[in-house]
Amino acid sequence: MPRKTPPLSHSTVTTPLALSQLHIRLQFLEKEHQSLLKQIKRKRTELNNFIEQTRIFATEIFHKASPSFQKMAELDQDIHALFDEIFTTRKFGKQTLKNIEAVYLQLQLTGIISLKPNGKQFSTEPDELFDSPDTESDFSRETAESRYQHWQAQESVESQSVTRTEDKRKIRETFLRLAEIFHPDKVKDSQTQTDYTEIMKSIKPTKRLIWQDF
Template sequence: MPPFSAKRPSPSVSTTSLAVSSFHERRQILEEEHKWLLKQIKRKRTELKKFLHEMRSLATEIFQRGNPLYKKLIELDTEIHGLFEDILTKKKFGKKSQKDILGVYHSLQYMGLLSPKFDEDDEDEELDDVFNNSSDEFNPNEEENFFNKNAQNSHQENFDDFSSERSEKSPESRQIRQTFLKLASMFHPDKVMDSETKMHHNEIMKELNRAYQEGDIARLLEIERQHHLQEEIDMKNATVSEIERLCLQRERDNQLLKNQYETLKKELRIARNTPEGEMVKDYRACQKEGIDAIGEILSSLENQVKGIENIRDFVQNFRDKKITLKQFLQGPSSKANHSQEKEEEMLEMLLEELLRLEL
């Protein structure tokens, strides 16, 4: 009687089953990672947009509420420059006295209490040249454009080096382009006849174009997922090569999503570290303490206007011969000096806030 021999499964069949199972688990892990990355990118994108909106809103409110005081500062600045022009060009002084008066004038500019109107490398230039190149007047109708332009420029400068990391010929850009072209081909409005469907495809194409221009691979993949366009296969009957191909594709997608997630985090860090971003953080801290931050800035601005008005009155008194040259060169009384020091501190605070908006 022949010996009993148990029937064993074919080694090739066993190996294939294990491989399919392994790739199936790998694909499940990649899909979970894919969903997590899409969720995190959406959250980070929302956080960044909210922060940038808060930056713009806060700066615009400061400009709008402080505009009358800011205009007053510019008017006073122009008036004081005009007073010094009268003193230096229409009155006769000795060479030393004229140099001393010019020294006071330059000191006010060095201290930031007046806008600069002289060449620091050539202090012996003609007095007529001192008053050239006067600053432009502030146009309240352009305040929003002014902020948007300067904030955008400041923001763009921070991102120039970062955005250059992604060349249009890089594998990343090519993959984004391939995804975009695939979706654009599916949703091209000219491929449908129904007016309602055509309108729907038009809206999708707008989203696709915007996502492509911004390099937003997450949004492209979200659209692909929303419309059930991502490739699926029958896992029971799938071959190893089919599952492996899908796994490799998902790995490439996830790497792009990881890059985008890191980009968004970096952009948010940069935004928070800009002067405007610091202002938002200070504003939030004041709100927690129950402090009206904008009210404090405006109050400081009002005090600085008063301080500049005192300077204007002092220079005007000298021009109108109400005080002597000696008194003028000595400056205001000690009490006034003490007040002026306080005003200068407040003015410095204001200038810092205004520079935050102008950088």
């Protein structure tokens, strides 16, 4: 009678298969791990490069902007000096002085030039400088007759001074210098041109008033 072959043990079949699947799984996870490490390394390198490029860019911007900042500071000082020269070398009528002070204060309050708290003491309180309609719209409400009368009165006072001609020349030179500095055609940047145009709009009323006194 033939001898029966004993059935194979389940463990002897499934154990090698399970180990093989586990090995494959571990290999896959190891590859995934290595891939993630490479990605992290690449991203870290990209981040370091970006930081370095940003640092270089910021340094370049600083070096390029420094002359502009210096020029802006010098222009700011020049404007204050020009107005100081106007106030100290000329004697104006009360209303004319008030109008000029209003323009000077407006330039400071609008941020076009820096505030000068320890500078000139205005003859009129700041809140009163803008009460007069003469400061509106290029001082258009002042009539031709009042302008002429004011000019005559100012001329009568100034005729007594032997330095009148020299004063006129100095004041005109200051405004010519101011116009030269802030002429919009001197720059190519559109934003700077806009800023310079606004500055000239603020300066022109004072220039016209002073020219009337001449």
